[in-house]
Amino acid sequence: MNGEAIFTEYLLPFTGILIIIALVATVVGFLMSIATDPKSAITVLGTVAGLAILFFIGYSMADSSVTARELNEFGVNEDLSQKIGGILNMTYYLFGISIVAIVIDAVQRIIKSIG
Incomplete structure (x- = not known):
């Protein structure tokens, strides 16, 4: 195998x-x-809404082109290809956001240790 x-x-x-x-x-x-804690639901719903917005931005920017191999072997049509691209784009955005958050946190810790 x-x-x-x-x-x-x-x-x-x-x-x-x-x-x-x-x-x-x-x-x-x-x-x-x-x-x-019912008040915490607002924060969670805000996070879910933010993820949905990131997905729709990624979905709108995704390419829907499909090769003959993808269509024949995997059954991926244009709509599914665009959804997959949207999820991948959202993953890239979240990765970028996490890197920026890590850098900001590191800078804040350095500033606090100096001051």
């Missing part, structure tokens, strides 16, 4: 299961936080 077959037959479905588990845990955690 080659590496690609192992990936498509075992690791890809396992990744899907992990994503579903993470989604369920997130929803349960959100519901528990609403039950314990």
Whole structure:
């Protein structure tokens, strides 16, 4: 069995299961936080709205072109290709935001240690 077959037959479905588990845990955690502190729901809803905005920005900037290989082998049409591109773009945006946040935090710590 080659590496690609192992990936498509075992690791890809396992990744899907992990994503579903993470989604369920997130929803349960959100519901528990609403039950314990209803005011915290506003922060969580703001975060979800921010992620949705980042996705729609990424989706609108994504390319919907599909090659013949992608269409035949994977069944990816133009709409699915654009959705995948939107998720990838959102991931890039979040990565950039996290790098900026890390740099800002480091600069603030340096300034506090000096002053």
